Amino acid sequence: MADAEVTPLERAPVPLPNPIRIDPNQPLRFTPKELRLLQAQTGRDFATLMAAEAPVVMAWFRLRREGWPDLRYADLEDCEFALGDEPVVSPLNGTPPMGSPLSAGSGG
Numbered sequence: 001m002a003d004a005e006v007t008p009l010e011r012a013p014v015p016l017p018n019p020i021r022i023d024p025n026q027p028l029r030f031t032p033k034e035l036r037l038l039q040a041q042t043g044r045d046f047a048t049l050m051a052a053e054a055p056v057v058m059a060w061f062r063l064r065r066e067g068w069p070d071l072r073y074a075d076l077e078d079c080e081f082a083l084g085d086e087p088v089v090s091p092l093n094g095t096p097p098m099g100s101p102l103s104a105g106s107g108g
Helices: 032-042 046-065
Strands: 020-022 081-083
Touching: 020 046, 032 046, 046 081
Parallel strands: 020 081
Antiparallel strands: none
16 A cells, blocks of 8 residues: 655644733844844845834834744735734724733732
8 A cells, every 4th residue: 555645734823912911111122143034134224114104113122022933024014013012902892802900910
């Protein structure tokens, strides 16, 4: 009996968060490799990108570190961004999504 050929399954991409929350008060962390990759993907230098699209740049670095290592800068073109450290509130019922209590860490 002939061995069956095994075809690896492709993993479905994990959807990006929506909206992507960016806290401009948090430090921006990146490596020289990430900086070179960002420039290669955009064709623009870091200073130019930050001046024009700081939230997108911050989201790109953060998401790559949080589990989307193959994220392309262009993948963020249609994403919604929420600036600040307040929890996202649902437009349906006015409450934050599960896992993001308004009083996290304050005890009340």
